[in-house]
Amino acid sequence: MISTIDAVLLRILDNQLQVLLWQRPAESEVFASHWALPGGWVYEDTDQTLEEATCRILENKVGLTPDYIEQVVTVGNNHRDPRGWSTTVLHLALIRTSISSITHSDTQWVNVENVLERRLLLPFDHALLLETALERLSTKARYSTLPLYLAEHELKLPELQRIYEIVLGNPLHKRAFRERILSANVLTDTGVRIQGRGSPATIYRYAPSCPVMLFDRMMQGAQTDLSD
Amino acid sequence: MISTIDAVLLRILDNQLQVLLWQRPAESEVFASHWALPGGWVYEDTDQTLEEATCRILENKVGLTPDYIEQVVTVGNNHRDPRGWSTTVLHLALIRTSISSITHSDTQWVNVENVLERRLLLPFDHALLLETALERLSTKARYSTLPLYLAEHELKLPELQRIYEIVLGNPLHKRAFRERILSANVLTDTGVRIQGRGSPATIYRYAPSCPVMLFDRMMQGAQTDLSD
DNA sequence: TCAATAGTGTCTCTAAGACACTATGAA
């Protein structure tokens, strides 16, 4: 049995979700040189656990250490790989933009839209895997602080709201959003105020190791098109 | 690599959650004749998908076809099986009591408490797997109609409330519970009223194939000890 | 001065929680 690990590693750039793709080696038996989700085999001799294997693959093949990794689902069947029965453990990984750029040369960040709208075709069932991981992210964004892992350690609330809106695909109410996030008690006011185009914004900080906090209501988002 | 599927199959009897255990063969290399979670290998020649393999294993080894099966997590590491690296895809399965009894002779239903309180020791990491599956069930019970799959197709609302309370481990408010469940529109009033000790209860019916409906608030349960 | 941005005040609405109440029928 072919047994692999795949990762959907996401970041936010220019108000868009981007996924990291990895170029399959030119000597691959199938889909040679195609751009795919980064993945690899478990090395039973050196990896103690699946989690360890996932970290190793991301560090070695891609060169990144994401702030957050979560197992999404395991897909196994006899048609996803032309070579025969194949199983993959799919992971969702999030990284903040500021540390996302130093990757290996056989990788590139692409807007997820390009894959979703079939402008960029991925091998195997990787498009479906991407969709599954994105669905997990947007579902959790409705009731948790998970998208915080896409933000910098020091951030402005409007920035974080924008991240949520990108992940959810719809606008949010500024008032409700602020109350919600601040009530989770993961952000501390640094006291710094940053001046931009308008009124100065408060800079908050979150602990890199802070847990994902859960709310007990889902956010629906705004019906109207106003986010402020 | 040893790659298996395991299932936590649950039912409710006598106001208790029960899990189905399966006796490992006497000739097993490890944990021979021990009671364990039912599981088995994927047969790449005959199983088309992981889901198919899961159903086959439950039908062949146990003799049951659960109403609901969901993948929970995949656990892989080098210490869960004394023989070496081992991966298992854990599933949560629910079955209604009335069809749960005709099982193979090398199986038995036991109260989950016996495992959780270490009165009954399971081999490998099966106790941990059981806890993981139970946590998934109780988490989902807080915001979905999932526990309906533990109930009969025709049921009284107080019965269903009791099932939720067993799964959640705490009492619920009758008023809020009724509104919630009925608002999900999965139950239809059969018009039948059943008389028991007290006032006659309305019999509702759910479609065997009805989807798990999600609420957008979590149920907290009652602080006080009243459920009616 | 004006436009863009951050942030607050406050009203409504919905569903959960709290609790008392009525209705029914077996023991």
Next chain:
DNA sequence: TTCATAGTGTCTTAGAGACACTATTGA
């Protein structure tokens, strides 16, 4: 008649959604 059980009425509460408002500062 009593009491266990099913089911309803209605108030409170918390938080999301709606929307208007003030405050600050760069262009």
